[in-house]
Structures are given as structure tokens and as C-alpha cells.
Amino acid sequence: MRTRTATGGIAAIAAITLAAVAACSSSASSSSSSSASASASSSNPLSSGGSSTSVVVGSANFPENELLATVYAQALQAKGIKVSTKLNIGAREVYYPQVEKGTISIIPEYNGTLLTVEVDKTSTAKTTAEVDAALAAKLPSTLQVLNSAPAQDSDSITVTQATANKYHLKSIADLKPYAATMALGAPPEFKTRTDGIAGLKATYGLTFKSFVPLDESGPLTLAALQDGKVQAADVFTTTPQIVTDKLVSLADPKFNFAAQNVIPLVYKPAMNATIINTLNAVDAKLTTEALLQMDNAVITEHANYSTVAAGFLQAEGLS
Template identity: 35%
Template sequence: MKSVRSWLALLLLTLITAFTVVACSGSGGSTGSATDNAGPIKVGSKDFTEQFILGEMYALVLENNGFKVERKLNLGGTPVAQAGLLDGQIDLYPEYTGTGLLTVLKLPQNSDQKQVYDTVAKDYKEKFNLVWLEPSPMNNTNAFAVTQEVSQKYGIKTISDMVAQGSQLTIIAPPEFQAREDGLPGVIKVYGDPKFKKIIPADPGLRYQALTNGEADVTRAFSTDGEISAFNLVLLEDDKGLYPPYQVAPVVRQETLDANPGIGDALNSLAPKITNEAMQRLNFEVSGKKREPAEVAKEFLTQEGLLKGT
């Protein structure tokens, strides 16, 4: 009787071991881009047009590489998105190098693209255990824009030119432009006082209308605004390096990368496709033509050959 019990125990142990090996090889043995037992990758974004498009692009590329994705777009501003990463509410979202440097890390302004990226990548890893993937060429920095006619009339191609001709120019800008350090005070500090003929405070949605109908000569802009390409505007060169670079890149939780190593390759394949010109066009498709960000993102990725089978 004792030998029968020993034999049954040995048989049961053998069956359990075999089942465990099969189960492990089915769930964790694959080295593919997505693991079968992983939860969805939670993709976030901030609360404006460009971020909606970028968030959708990240989500679509990941889904196309076999990952399950949960969209958590339109979270709010930088503090909300950053907090979401740190507490695990999201796994990744698109962030700008200049925002990471100034807003999150509270470090001094720096106009060197590589130095800024290297700094935020190093400090985010050390302080937050967050990883910056490869940055895109696009640089959504603070800027000033004029029409072709104004550029030719006053000989304006740089911010220095704008300041030199300031007394003849009317500028339209957000209400906080005259107080923010990256607004008029920053211009005065680096370039001198333009002594604008007139400053019109206005909501962002009214700036380009006023510029194109001649009510203003200069507008405060962001370098990837869709209206820049749509209206063939001249973006003034920041010839003295007032503004830091704002390259965009996915910022990802290290734990998420460890569990899903294919995320890096998938999103890095997208990075070089996102240029200023591409982002201006995509932004205008949404803000100007009122199309859905998901539709615009999918169309772009398909054209660039980043979606398989489409």
C-alpha cells in the first residue's frame, strides 16, 4: 500500500511539473514585441490638439506591433501628465524636452538641443525612473510669425529684425505675454525692448485671423501651429537663442519597458517621421479642417508605411 501511495505521489508531481513548463512557455517564453499576459499599455496625452494627434499615433503604432492599448488622452497640463506617470495611471505620453527641462526639472534655460535632451533623459531616469525614448526632429518652441507681405515690407526674418522694427509693428499675443518670462520680458532681456506700436491681447484662436486680415503685423506663435504652413507665414528665427528646444519624445515608465521591451523599437521607428512641417500639416487638419485626431493620425501613419496591412 505504501508503494502505491509513493507511485501516485510521483505521478502527480510529474504531471504538475509538465503543466507548469507548458504554461510558462506559452506566456513568458516569447521574445516578441508584446507579451500575452501583459496588461494594456496606458497611453496618455495633454489637453491640446497636437498632443491628441501624437497620443493617437503612439497608440496606433503600439497596437500595430501587437500591444494592447488603453487610451487616456486629454489628461490636462504637464503636472497632471507627469503625476499620472509617477503613480502608474499612465505608462507613457508625449512630452517636450524644453518642458521637461524648465517645468518639471526646474533647470536653467538652454538652447542646445542635444544638451537639453541628454539632461532631461539623465535626470528623469535618476529622479523618477522614467525613460525618454528617441526625440523627433520637430521643435514646438515659442516663436513669432508674420505674413510674407509684412516680412518683405519691413525686412523681418529674425526676432532681432522684429525688435529693430518694433515701433512700426502691432503684435497680437495671449494676455499673459506682457508678464511671462518667456514673453515680452524675455524678449527685452535677450534682444532689447521692441517698443511695439501696439500690443493686442487676445485668445489663441483669434491670433491668426487678426494677422491674415491685417489687424496685426506679428503674432505670438508655436512653431508647429498648423496655420503657419496653411497661410504660408514666415516663422521668425530665434537668432540669439531666447527659447529652449521643445523636441517631442515618448516618456515611458521603466517598469513598463521592462515588461514590454518592444515598446522602444516600435515608437522609435515613428520618431524621425515627425518633423515641423508634418506636424504643422497634421495640426491644421484637426484645428483648421475639424477632422478627428485619430483619423488624421491613422492617415499619416499609413502614408509613412508604419501601419502593417493598411
């Protein structure tokens, strides 16, 4: 799942975000408004067709996506692009049409979900390369995806550090000798999803002792892991408790779960070389580990989104 590790950069991000926590304790909602007010006013992104120096960066209505939009906006501002933000727009069915018509110029997306929910519901693409190619081939003519980041917010089979150490677990494949002794926790629909119980059996030969229906990478799942009610669980790879509870997301070398790389979805007429190169440079540095550290800072530690975004860009030499 993770294709690049930047330990030094992550350490720097962690140090900066700790300072951010000490300096401020703004909530997600207040950070949203501060991000928006700090942004420069934009003109209509349609006005300069293909050579825009003014864009609108949007986000969906959850913290990680708002954080990513803030990272994109700050990186572009550092390159002299006039940026305004429209954060917490709503779900994909709300913001996708706005990007398609150019009201929003740029929004952080997740390639696998974008493909199968909005672009091609019949797609069976799994790997990052397959998903990105399918998107490029099927997106409407006004839209484009730029380079995907190594960072993924995807399903994973996750265990405690103690379980990983006990059985020497690094990938889902390593569970095969032990799955029959373990309870697996996941949302109820995992029982019938093609990448759920059936997928784990078909892809890795895993048959768990029992299945415990829980919530979607939420408090019930995390508590069940820590309490030993389940020994493995479906947890999203950027869930902050992976850091705070010292959990281990097992690698998925056979792609049971489709890629969910962070990727900029953009309105093509509003793009120019500076915008494209800047966003691609950001995503080249954005690993799952870095995103997880930033999510932990803003969600768990209540650090200011703008400060955390600036810390990442500074640590990676992007500001």
C-alpha cells in the same frame, strides 16, 4: 526651430488627410472615443517589468496631444504591441503622477515645458540637447524620455506672408532693422516674461514700436495679424492658422524661446526594445511641418484622429 523638412511626406499626409475629411467629419470628442474603442485591451503594464508587450498610451486634454497619442498607439499596434488608450486625461498635474506610478505607460510630452514645470523649475536649458540632457539627469527613477522629435510646438514670432515677403524675413534676427516700425502682439504676460519683450531685446536687439496685449495664440492674435493691427505676434508653431492664413513663423537661431520638442515620456518598467525603437522611429519622422498639417486636418477640417494618424504613419513608412 525646425531641424528637418520632409516635403514629400507632408504632401502625402496632406493628400491622405483631404481624403479623410471627405470620408468623415467627426469631432475631437467623437474621435477620442473611436480611438479608444479601436484599441486593444491591455493588461497591467507592471506585470512584465522591463519586457512588456502591453502598454497604456495616454494624452493630455487638448487635440494635438490626443493626435500624438493616437499616432504612438497605432505605430505600436503595427509592431504587435497590445495597446489601450486613455485620452483627454487632463492637465500635466493630473497625468504626470499616473505615468510616474505606471498607470499610464506612455504619454506625448513637450521637453521644455516638462522640464521647467514638472522636473526642474530652476532650469535655464534652452536648446533641444540641453533640455533633453537636463530631463535625463533629473527625472524620477521610474521615468524616462525617449528621443525627441524635430517637431516643436513652441512660441514663435510670426508674421503674415506679405510682411515676410516685403522685408525678406526668415528669422527673428531679420526683424532688427524694422522692429521699431512694428507693433508686436502677444499675451499680456509676454511683457514681463524673460523670453518675451526683454528676451527679444537682449537676444536679438529688438525694440518694437508698441506692444499690444492679446490672447495666447488665439483668435484675437490671429485677427490682429491679418488686419494689420500688429505686424508681428507670438504664435505657437503648430497653430493651424499658420496653414490656413498663410503665416510665417520666423526661425529662432539664438534660442530666445526654449525648445519644445515633442518627446515620449514613458514608465521605464513597461518598456522593451520593440516599444522604444518604434517610438524613436516615429519621432525621427515627426517634423513641425508634418505635425502642423495633421493639426490642421483634425482641428480645422474636423478629420478623424485615427485616420489622420494612420495617414502620417503610412506616408512615412511606419505602418
